Amino acid sequence: MIFDIWKQIKAKQFSSLYLLYGPEAFLINETKQLLINHVLNEDGIDFNLSSYDLEETTIDAALEDAETFPFMGERRLIFLQNPVFLTAAKTKEKVEHNLAKLEAYLKEPSPYSIVVFSAPYEKLDERKKITKELKRKAAILEAKQLNEGELKAWIKERSAYNGVEIDAPAMDLLLSLAGTNLFTLTSEVDKLALYSGAEKKIDEESVEKLVSRSLEQNIFALIDKIVHRSIEDALRIYYDLLKQNEEPIKILSIITGQFRLIYQVKELARRGYGQQQIASHLKIHPFRIKLAAGQAKLFKDEELANIMKLLADADYQMKTGGMSKGLLIEMFLFRLNDHV
Structure with a gap:
């Protein structure tokens, strides 16, 4: 659906109304930029592009703009941000919207304007009449997390x-x-x-x-060496991280987080949860769950329990100053060699 809408925009097959909703900001921003690039010419951008925050501006004012003839171009492009009246969220509205005016506009949109509702909300209130009517009339892009x-x-x-x-x-x-x-x-x-x-x-x-590697991805590589029993390679990656001035306490925190995830995935899988269910339950992207599930197969329960205990001990000593922070992770990796 995402690519279908983008192909239509690139082919200049425009809808008079668009509804972009969901938490994935990139998809919404990309769609907006595509519309700007293909609807407006360079000379007309200053005159025919408008954006309104509906938490600050009434829908009446925005629709008056939509009903204004374009200048130095064929169409006006109007972005309506934060249409809170489409959600069930209890908010203290700063402005009062005339939704009857919006309903009338939806029945007969301006032929020379493209109105884009940009709603960065997980869900819309499907019970509301205005939501149903907008979804019936508009081209819709649901900007959800991609699988x-x-x-x-x-x-x-x-x-x-x-x-x-x-x-x-x-x-x-x-x-x-x-x-x-x-x-x-x-x-x-x-x-x-x-x-x-x-x-x-x-x-x-x-x-x-x-491809650039973030701290998390470098540590993911370190963990991958650990789960495959390549402790020498894991130590080499760890020493490289130290040379890059990464903080041992941060490295330990990410290692602990990944092994906790492996432990949770293994336990939930044993209870009969599928990977999609685990992702939903832990609120983590399914791709990360898939990787953790593959790693979990390489450990017995007691091995994971021992690793979690070693990490807890290292964390305690790091926070109480019992030993050099850098040395603690090195010792963890050496001790790990005996447990895996």
């Missing part, structure tokens, strides 16, 4: 937009290294496309070489 399949479709689409192809192993590695944040993924795909050369292909080798 693994949708993320891969996104990466493939973004690569194609840059005129390059990306293979499946490269996509898997990119998601592992860059995570699931769309702002980050877009930046990395654009960079990889720029360096793809004459072949116009992104492969696993180029991802390994060029």
Whole structure:
């Protein structure tokens, strides 16, 4: 649905009304930018682009603008931010909206304006008449968190937009290294496309070489070495982190968080939860749950319990000043070798 709407916008097949809603800010911002680029010409942007915050401005004022003829262009483009009247949220409204005016506009939208409702809410109140009417009339983009399949479709689409192809192993590695944040993924795909050369292909080798690693991703690599019993490699990564002036207490916190996740995934899977259910229960992206589930299979219950105890001991000593902070993680990794 996301890509369908974007294709229509790029083909200049516009709707008079758009409803963009959901918590994924990147998708909403990207859609807005596409509309600006394809609806307005450069000369008309200053005259025909408007944005209203409906927590501060009445819907009447915004719709008056929508009913005004465009100047130096064919259409007006009007963004209506934070339409709180579409939600069930109890808010202290600063303005009073004339929803009857909006209902009348929805029945007969201006032919020379495109009105975009931008609602950064998880859910809309489907019981409200105005919500039902808007959803019936508008082109809708639900900006929700993408699942693994949708993320891969996104990466493939973004690569194609840059005129390059990306293979499946490269996509898997990119998601592992860059995570699931769309702002980050877009930046990395654009960079990889720029360096793809004459072949116009992104492969696993180029991802390994060029994708930036956050502290969390470097520690993920460290944990991956631990779960595969490569303690020497884990120590090498840890020493590199120290050379980058990363704080041992932060490193320990992220290691602990990942092993806690592995433990939780293993326990919930034993209770019969599927990966999607676990992701929903823990409020963590399904792709991270999938990776943790794979890691959980490499540990027995008692091994994970011992690791959690070692981490708790290291955390206590780090906070009470019992030993050098840097040395504590090194000792944890050495002791871990005896337990895994």
